[in-house]
Amino acid sequence: MRDAEAVLQLVSALPFFEAGALPHVPLDLCLGRGDCALVETPDPARATAFADLCSGMTALRGGEVRFMGYDWTTLDGERAAALRGLIGRIHQRGAWIDTLGTHVNIMLPRLHHTRDPEPLVARAATELARQLGLPGLPLARPDRLSEGDLMRAACVRAFLGEPRLLLLETTISPDQAGLAAPLLALLSRALDRGAAAICFTRDGSFWQAQSFPVSHRLSLSDNGLNPVLRV
Template sequence: MNEPDLLVELENVSVPGSPWFDVGLSDVSFRLRPGDWIAVRLEPGATHCPLADAISGLIPVEQGRLRYLGKAWEEVSSREADRMRSTLGRVFEQTNWISNLDIDENILLSQRYHTQRPESEIREEADRLARNFGFDQLPGIRPAHLTTSDLVRLSWVRALLGSPRLLLLERPARECTPVWRDRLMTEVAAACARGAAALWLTDDPATWAGLQHKAVLLFALNDSTMTPVPKP
């Protein structure tokens, strides 16, 4: 029987390794409820793992049970899957932008498509998030004209926009200074305080040190196995 407040449930989930990932998943189990924040330490050289894709329903699990919002991805229609994914905020391992759209168009796209919010309201929220991460406002230029650090920080805006129920953050602080990394941690903590849940993956020792004092649960991913790590 599903718990009504459970956002994510993985029970003995395995995903095989593939050319698209550095490592697979073997017998992974954990749960995320509103307010939970899980940090996962990745091994150097094995940073691209299938965990976020599996939780998003983008790849199937080989064995075990995975549910998001109480539902298994393989049991829902494509329309329902679209609706479920609209409640996710994600920073991808590789920042993916539509090259022939300006950055503001990229960032606002999901909220325009999935919600009935007024355009002015969406843009006001996006501009506020952009200012928090060092921009005067949401840039209206093509992704190719921005630095890697700019694009990473703007991917945070895209992930946080619209108060998502679950944040999937794949090494989100790469290419950024500690000041901006800490600012992101503050925003994620605030989102969790409002009832979101977060999963943060990192291979950076300094980031991991900060996460140890902020995340509720800590894991290490080694050779496809996720092992609990005691909090300091």
Template structure:
């Protein structure tokens, strides 16, 4: 069946195991359709990462279900679960960089592993995205040798590679990298128009000011769970 018939992400009373996740064992329910966007305000970066892990099928549940593109994470064999994660673009708080490799390989490795796209096509796409996000080209230095702003740009390049079906973005833009907001919103809009569902976490909700695109909802992620925000907040 077509992915478009399924929610990009659906949590059905999904209650995580606290001892294995650190998330409060409360039920989370949300349905994110292709092209929709969830803006999630969360001051605690660790909590945001754990919730992102829940959405990615990395946290065991006490009860309920977590589904991605119509597939229940708990019912997928490990190799199929990792293949499904290959269709998720993610910016992580801690970067998840491997400093033994150049930033270019860090950016390319997910697509090299999960797709049959020719390497030269992936490199061309990565170079194009790198320039759009303000890098002079695809960075070859190890991630640890880039400054914080360029690592943030590289993280966005990696997340948007391969036209993902779901984007999970943990503070992709902050006050230090606000100069790339125009490029970021352009890529975000293009991804949503292709049918990609988006979860955008931010410790600085003021960065969302003026972003009122159709299909966008706002939430706060608290100890008590995921709470809807009033429109315009």
């Protein structure tokens, strides 16, 4: 059943067999404003494939994926690109362009999808960077940053522009524990203003330790997308 108020809705979404990382069963999910789903999967490629599915980048042989009420398959390229500008994503593999400065990598999606002037985007990005523990917007190329600073830069890029949907493919590693508090604070504020989020993890213990309230706890496996109970 369609939910007109949903931020993201998967209705018996069945990818083509060629989308090999995804389970070959219909997938259902409904996230409203302020909902946060924790999706456990041991396979990083599966997390990336599911994020692609939610972003309208995966062909379906059945069902539908709707974002902000729009079925991705009904949109032309320009409208789909505009909608993707409302999605913030931390990519499993970084998705950095190493020939450009990190600051350009961070701002480029926002500048591409909106008409916001560059100085305004730069100020917003710099403020996010400071909230996440960086001294400012990093100018060095991504391959020159430490793993921790690159993760912080990825968070800046994901949260820039107050996205309506957040897809966080990467879990904070134990050596990045100092990032947990500012990241969860940003996530809480995003949910409070009505965004929805999917946080992927191989092990839910980090989220359990943080006592972060999630509305859905799910497992993504060969059997599909199913609720799990944590005690």
